[in-house]
Amino acid sequence: MIAAPIPANDRQRLDALLSYKVLDTEPEKDFDDITRLASEICGAPMSVITLLDENRQWFKSKIGLDLNESDRESSFCGHAITTPDRTFIVNDALDDERFHDNPHVSVENGVRSYAGVPLVNPDGFALGVLCVIDTQPKKLEEFQIKALEKLANQVSKLLELRKNNFKLIESHNALAQRYKDLEQFSHVVSHDIKSPLNNIMQLSEFFNDMYGDKFDDNGRQMIGYIRQSATELKKLVDGILEHYKYDTLDVTQREKIRLREFSEYIVNLLNVKGDFEFVYPDAKSRFWSNKMALGQILYNLIANAIKYNDKAKGIIEIRCESTEDDVVIFVKDNGPGIPESQFHKIFEIFGTLGTTDRSGNKGTGIGLCTVNKLVQKLGARIEVVSEIGHGSTFKVFLKK
Structure with missing residues (x-):
């Protein structure tokens, strides 16, 4: 067996894969519909959407398999991602030096034919593969290969859509937290800032009424400055509260x-x-x-x-x-x-x-x-x- 080679950019590829937050998630109907359609079009008993992690291949969707994952080293898909620009085809695994003694081939009813289309993201990284597998040697027709490639393109788009939806959820949660923080800010401003300001304004007026005739012009002017400054600050605080309350x-x-x-x-x-x-x-x-x-x-x-x-x-x-x-x-x-x-x-x-x-x-x-x-x-x-x-x-x- 020739082990699946590791691409030179595998570290960056893995970082890209992790950014989709899709590994080990629950099955999703949109992905399952595609694997089922791929199986039917290609006349294959098994169809898989697999994502290549560091040491394993994990199955996001599968038809005809009982496994959820297997090791990457012995995987066919590990070979497929090394050529992200073309479909990887093995018509007869027993007649292929890379796979004839592969543990997935040498068992009874093992893999005999394989066709996999790399799932390439917008940055050019092959995250995984959409593949069809048969227990009999098989050569797919040209229309079947083209159909498989189109379906793989739809899987890539679904992964992007899923990632963008996840970002929207994160943004929504961040905004919800921001609104909560603003509400707390409004509470603090209303009670812990406006109340002292109102006290300053009232006390300055009271002070001026009670003792204003004992001050000279400079003293009365100082009291006026205090009252004016407090009034302007209160107006600014009220304006800020008014501005942010319309966020929601x-x-x-x-x-x-x-x-x-x-x-x-x-x-x-x-x-x-x-x-x-x-x-x-x-x-x-x-x-x-x-x-x-x-x-x-x-x-x-x-x-x-x-x-x-x-x-x-x-x-x-x-x-x-x-x-x-x-x-x-x-x-x-x-x-x-x-x-x-x-x-x-x-x-x-x-x-x-x-x-x-x-x-x-x-x-x-x-x-x-x-x-x-x-x-x-x-x-x-x-x-x-x-x-x-x-x-x-x-x-x-x-x-x-």
Whole structure:
């Protein structure tokens, strides 16, 4: 017997095989269907999908065999993987010097003929073989060999699909853990950070009310700084919690949106102060979308249009247009505008332009990042056009 040779790249081949996490797994119908079909097409009593481990060949699927594995050294498949680019055929094992005294051949009803197609992965490694075996010498017809090769190709694709599904499961589990960690983070932030911040804000106000008249201007200014810093930090914490809570939002539920009524409702929530004029969409503007996600998108866009408007009279227009593929929602203002070079920055988390709003406060750079996240969850896209000194228009393209 000539032992199955070990390929020069066997270490890398084994690493590739282990990455599929398929060795010693339970039988699977998709693989069993292929071995059964290979047996029927080739008229062979035995058909096997075998994977070559370091010292053994293990059978992922088998027809006509009682074994789950055998040693690699005496295997026919060990020879087959050394020529991954072609089918390995033995018509009569007793007449082949490599196998005539092989223990799988010399026994009663032993192997007499063999045909195996290497299972080659995208990186070119032969992970195993799809083979058919007979206890009688046999020469397969050309169509049978071609069919066996096509079936082997399907086995390779199944292995890739199985590997990718496993990766998806791992990714899903990692995301589930991330969401769990975020929930814990939210709990810590809400209770262990916001509570001390609220205390600092309340104590600074109490301190100023009780003892403010005993301080000079510098002292009162210091107390004001403490209160302002605590307020800004609380606003940042609230923004971060708001941003991450939408990671788990289910946007598959859709309902009819009457954009005029919806926009009026959102503007009322904002409790707008100052001189603003709102131009609402036509009452006929109706479409289907996820109300919670779209509501948060519009809330942030309209709130920004109000906060950062630098005109004596702010004008904010909300309208809707329909194209062949999309419903396009516009939120337009007459504010200071945004430099085109900064368009990419405004959608990044903590990305700000360094400007202050109408109340003199700086933004956190979270609102538009949240908008962008929700737009992506809806399978939509957002664009901005702007003219310095004349305002900006945000356009949300929702798929119909």
